[in-house]
Each structure stands twice: as structure tokens, then as C-alpha cells.
Amino acid sequence: MAPRPNRPAPGALSTLVVAVDGPSGSGKSSTARGVARRLGLRYLDTGAMYRAVTWWMLRHDVDVGDAVAVAAHAGGPVLRVGADPEQPSVSVDDVDVSEPIRTREVSNAVSAVSAVPEVRRRLVALQREIIGSGGIVVEGRDIGTVVAPDAQMKVFLIASAEERAQRRTRDLVADQGATLNVTQAELARRDRLDSTRAASPLTKAGDAVEIDSTLIGLDEVIELVCKLAIERAGAS
Numbered sequence: 081m082a083p084r085p086n087r088p089a090p091g092a093l094s095t096l097v098v099a100v101d102g103p104s105g106s107g108k109s110s111t112a113r114g115v116a117r118r119l120g121l122r123y124l125d126t127g128a129m130y131r132a133v134t135w136w137m138l139r140h141d142v143d144v145g146d147a148v149a150v151a152a153h154a155g156g157p158v159l160r161v162g163a164d165p166e167q168p169s170v171s172v173d174d175v176d177v178s179e180p181i182r183t184r185e186v187s188n189a190v191s192a193v194s195a196v197p198e199v200r201r202r203l204v205a206l207q208r209e210i211i212g213s214g215g216i217v218v219e220g221r222d223i224g225t226v227v228a229p230d231a232q233m234k235v236f237l238i239a240s241a242e243e244r245a246q247r248r249t250r251d252l253v254a255d256q257g258a259t260l261n262v263t264q265a266e267l268a269r270r271d272r273l274d275s276t277r278a279a280s281p282l283t284k285a286g287d288a289v290e291i292d293s294t295l296i297g298l299d300e301v302i303e304l305v306c307k308l309a310i311e312r313a314g315a316s
């Protein structure tokens with residue numbers, strides 16, 4: 081096993097914010113959770129928050145293709161998010177939705193919901209509240225650019241389209257009937273919507289370190305991000 085990087089004084093890490101952005105299936109969750117665990121930091125999956133709001137809209141028969149209707153209901157769902165990397169959790173109106181938010185139904189509706197500015201405003205405010213004074217790894221699409229532009233460490237994770245589709249197909253529960261081709265097409269559609277929307281599209285922050293997880297394994301990515309994060313925490 082590779083040696084663990086030395087930790088700086090706990091004080092330096094308590095204000096550290098590590099932003100991990102990138103497209104679907106690029107390895108953000110494994111990387112962000114792995115880094116949080118390794119460094120003893122909290123972990124926030126902002127994609128789960130957009131998925132939870134989407135789940136709520138679907139359950140309340142809100143037409144997710146109607147941006148005006150989604151905006152009108154943006155204040156409806158009451159979200160609670162757990163930031164323990166060992167057991168991340170998200171609930172809406174006191175219902176634990178950690179599993180249902182991973183269905184294809186939610187995956188295929190989430191880009192439309194997350195493109196609505198009223199939804200983003202509400203979730204970004206909640207995300208900043210959770211981030212607080214730091215000590216956290218946050219994954220998403222707009223963390224380094226919008227949610228935490230002052231984060232000391234920003235990672236933009238990418239991977240080839242084939243690799244990303246393979247990972248997502250493995251992630252999907254068996255009975256959801258998604259073949260590799262279907263997953264690849266759905267991912268491509270979601271990436272296109274997430275990258276071309278008007279409100280906070282997926283873009284790489286100018287000061288982010290780009291890492292291609294097709295070329296190096298996720299363990300190595302985690303190792304590298306921890307090393308860089310520790311250097312930056314020590315320097316700040």
C-alpha cells in the first residue's frame with residue numbers, strides 16, 4: 081500500500097476546503113470521499129442535493145420540463161444532508177432518499193431541475209451553510225467556480241466517455257435495465273445539458289488542477305489530491 085501523506089497540524093485542515101468538480105462518472109464521489117476519509121474531513125455530495133430536489137418534484141407531480149413550475153416549487157422540499165464520509169446521507173421531508181435518488185428516473189430528470197436558477201440559489205445557500213468555515217471536501221459541478229471560489233484546493237476530474245459509462249453502468253442497480261450503450265447515451269445527454277445551461281454550467285475553474293482518472297487509478301488520484309491539499313493547507 082502506498083504510504084499515507086503526512087498530515088499537517090489539525091488546525092490547518094479545519095479551515096481547508098477541497099472542491100472536486102467534473103462530469104458524471106469521472107470518479108468525483110470516490111475521490112472526494114476517499115480524500116475526506118484520509119484527511120479526517122467532512123464530505124458533501126452536492127449532486128445528491130439536486131437529485132433529492134428532483135425526487136421530490138417527481139413525487140409531487142411537478143412537470144420537471146416546466147421551469148416555471150419547478151421554480152414555483154423550489155422552496156418546497158426540506159433537505160437534510162449528513163456530511164460524514166463513512167455514511168453520507170440525504171433526506172427530504174424526513175424521508176431518507178439516499179437510494180431512490182440513484183434511479184434512472186431521477187438521473188434523467190435532474191439536469192432540467194438543476195438548470196432552474198431558483199433551485200440553484202436555494203441549494204447554493206444551503207451548501208455554503210454546510211461548508212461553514214471549512215474542514216470539508218465538496219463535490220459537484222460549480223464548487224470551484226460558484227459555491228466556494230476561495231477553496232484552497234480545486235480539482236477538475238475527467239475520464240474518457242467509455243470509462244465513465246462503464247463506471248455508471250456498474251453503479252446502477254441491476255433491475256434498472258441500463259445497458260452500456262444506453263448509459264453512455266444518457267450520460268452524454270446529461271453532460272451536454274449540464275455544460276450548456278445558462279446558470280452555473282459545468283466549467284473548470286482557472287485555478288483548478290485537472291486530473292484524468294482514465295490514466296491513473298482512483299487510489300492514485302486520492303493520494304495525489306491529499307498530497308496537494310496538505311501542501312496548500314500548510315501554505316495557507
Ligand code: DC
Nearest residue numbers: 104126127128130190194220221222
Ligand atoms: O454528481 P451527480 O451526477 O450525482 O449530479 C447530478 C446532477 O446534479 C448533475 O447532472 C448536475 C447537477 N449538479 C449541479 O448542477 N451542480 C452541482 N454542484 C452538482 C450537481
